[in-house]
Amino acid sequence: MKRILFLMSDTGGGHRAAAEAIRAALLTRYDADVELVDVFRKYSPVPWKYMPELYPWLVNHSKSSWGMGYKLLDTHRSAKTAARGMYLTMESHLKQMIRENPADAIVSVHSVITRPSMHAMLSQQKRPPFVVVVTDLVTTPMFWYDRRAEHTFVPTQTAFDRGIKAGLQSHQMSITGLPVHPNFIKSIPEKQEARQALGWDSTLPTILIVGGGEGMGPIFKNAQAINALRLPCQLAVIAGRNRQLKQQLEETTWNQPTHIYGFVKDMPRLMGAADVLITKAGPSTICEACIAGLPMILYDAIPGQEDGNVTFVVENGAGAFCPSPYEVADTVADWLHGGQRRLNQLSRNARRIARPDAVWDIADQVWRFAQLGQIQNPRRSFLKELQEDMADLAKQLTSNGT
Ligand code: UDP
Numbered sequence: 341m342k343r344i345l346f347l348m349s350d351t352g353g354g355h356r357a358a359a360e361a362i363r364a365a366l367l368t369r370y371d372a373d374v375e376l377v378d379v380f381r382k383y384s385p386v387p388w389k390y391m392p393e394l395y396p397w398l399v400n401h402s403k404s405s406w407g408m409g410y411k412l413l414d415t416h417r418s419a420k421t422a423a424r425g426m427y428l429t430m431e432s433h434l435k436q437m438i439r440e441n442p443a444d445a446i447v448s449v450h451s452v453i454t455r456p457s458m459h460a461m462l463s464q465q466k467r468p469p470f471v472v473v474v475t476d477l478v479t480t481p482m483f484w485y486d487r488r489a490e491h492t493f494v495p496t497q498t499a500f501d502r503g504i505k506a507g508l509q510s511h512q513m514s515i516t517g518l519p520v521h522p523n524f525i526k527s528i529p530e531k532q533e534a535r536q537a538l539g540w541d542s543t544l545p546t547i548l549i550v551g552g553g554e555g556m557g558p559i560f561k562n563a564q565a566i567n568a569l570r571l572p573c574q575l576a577v578i579a580g581r582n583r584q585l586k587q588q589l590e591e592t593t594w595n596q597p598t599h600i601y602g603f604v605k606d607m608p609r610l611m612g613a614a615d616v617l618i619t620k621a622g623p624s625t626i627c628e629a630c631i632a633g634l635p636m637i638l639y640d641a642i643p644g645q646e647d648g649n650v651t652f653v654v655e656n657g658a659g660a661f662c663p664s665p666y667e668v669a670d671t672v673a674d675w676l677h678g679g680q681r682r683l684n685q686l687s688r689n690a691r692r693i694a695r696p697d698a699v700w701d702i703a704d705q706v707w708r709f710a711q712l713g714q715i716q717n718p719r720r721s722f723l724k725e726l727q728e729d730m731a732d733l734a735k736q737l738t739s740n741g742t
Contacts, residue, residue: 342710343373345443345468347457348450349380351395353553353580354624358449358475361521365703368522372707375441379453383437384430396554399642410481410644416506417732419482423455424729434460438467445710446470451483451645458486462717469709473702474499477518477623478648482506490709493702495623495695498648516702517695518627525696527608528632534613541597544574545676545683548614548634552622553603555582557640558665560589562618563598565665566672570595573676576614578604608632615683616675617659618668621649630694635659635686637671657689 344366346359356376363374377383380391387394399406413419427434438460445468446461448454454472461467472492474484480499485492485506492508494500495518503513535542547566551557555578563577574597579586581603589600604610611617611632619625621641626649629636636659641650653659662668675682 341371341373342444342707343375343442344445344447344706344710345441346374346376347379347446347448347453348376349378349453350392350553351380351450352622354475354622355450357521357624358473358519359447361519361524361699362447362449362473362703362706364522365519365699366707369700369703370707372710375443377437377441379434379437379450379457383433385433388426388430396556400556403643407643414482414644416482416485417729419485419506420455421729421733423452423483424459424726426452427456427459430456431460431463435463438464443468445706445712447473447706448489449473449475451476451481454484454489455486458488462488464717466714466716468714469712471706471709473519475518475623476645477626478652479645480648481645487512490712490715491705493705495627495698496652514701514705517698518623519699519702520624520627520631520696522699524608524628525631525699528612529609531613534609537609538576538599538613540576540599540613541574544572544597545616546574546576546614547616547618547672548576548578548610549618550578550625551580551582551620551640552625553580555580555585557620559585561665562639562668563589564592565669567592567595567598569669569673571673571676572596573672574598576601576610578602578610616672618672621646621653623649626653627695630658630690631696633687633691633694635675635683635690637662637668639663639665639668652693656693658686658693659690 348355348359350356359376366372366374380388413422461470469490472489474480474494477495478498480502485503485508487507492513493516494513500513500515532542549559549563551559576599577589578601586602611634617629617634618637621638636653638650638661641647650661654661660671662671
């Protein structure tokens with residue numbers, strides 16, 4: 341039996357979703373022992389420890405600073421230096437993580453913790469193979485790319501090209517698509533069956549609204565704008581872990597049948613039952629919707645890391661970007677007016693860019709890496725590397741004229 345350790349964190353729902361998807365595929369095909377660890381929560385000092393709690397607040401309330409941070413760190417050098425700084429604050433915790441979690445392969449599914457974890461691995465005499473599964477879709481943060489990792493799995497060509505820009509060689513990466521849980525793929529029910537199981541109207545077109553695991557963005561305003569148009573449809577709104585939003589939705593009087601949910605565990609059924617998805621541009625949600633053949637109206641994107649997701653969906657004809665509730669409602673009205681033919685066309689476009697096999701391809705490769713045995717680390721001087729990073733950063737700042 342081989343032990344595989346996934347490095348993730350519950351900052352949003354996508355990292356855990358990806359790790360659990362690959363774990364399920366590994367357990368189906370192989371005799372694997374798979375462990376998931378939330379690196380921020382379990383092996384980081386304050387303030388990193390509270391990242392799972394801080395993340396939704398940061399991306400909801402300081403969007404422009406988040407976007408600025410993305411831009412500042414959008415070069416290989418700046419990301420490398422920031423990661424080194426982060427490592428200095430996390431070093432003893434990360435080393436403890438390595439001691440407490442011996443493994444035959446390490447898989448990072450989180451951008452920010454990839455490089456600091458790799459540093460910690462390299463501080464040992466030996467280490468297991470280290471692979472990275474990029475869970476952002478298109479405009480992937482530079483933190484993802486570490487030349488010293490054995491392999492990096494990326495979801496799209498643009499993510500691959502960014503890896504090349506970050507100094508990886510093409511043989512160090514594979515374009516696989518984003519891993520979606522095997523259960524998701526196999527348990528998308530037929531539409532009428534799903535609606536019946538959910539107790540929804542079987543005849544009305546159905547609009548599903550979700551804002552990632554945390555219920556982020558103007559979900560309530562979007563639902564209200566649709567409500568105001570009194571369209572011949574039904575609404576299903578998922579508030580995720582956002583309790584306040586759920587309460588607000590439950591206290592509202594709706595003009596059409598409206599079903600309210602907190603965090604749901606049967607997303608395949610809800611997506612299978614819907615005709616249109618209104619969502620923020622979360623990578624996992626987008627990929628799941630594509631597999632379910634569900635056209636999307638994207639109302640928001642986390643600046644930087646999710647901007648490219650919007651282009652991906654819109655350019656492939658799988659949906660529209662509508663940054664205001666009025667545009668969201670108008671687009672719903674327009675799509676419904678186009679009838680089943682219009683919805684079917686959009687649905688086909690979404691399905692065309694789906695990669696349902698990604699999870700199996702990645703699991704097979706991870707398993708292969710777990711067979712390689714421990715890798716002897718080269719001797720290295722941390723201080724020398726730090727000096728090189730600082731010199732790199734100085735060069736970059738000079739060339740930017742800042
Ligand atoms: N999700 C879920 N139940 C919910 C809301 C979301 O299972 O009530 C899942 C969703 O299906 C997706 C993930 O959470 O797999 C959200 O990931 P995404 O990358 O779209 O957004 P994030 O939450 O990471 O910003």
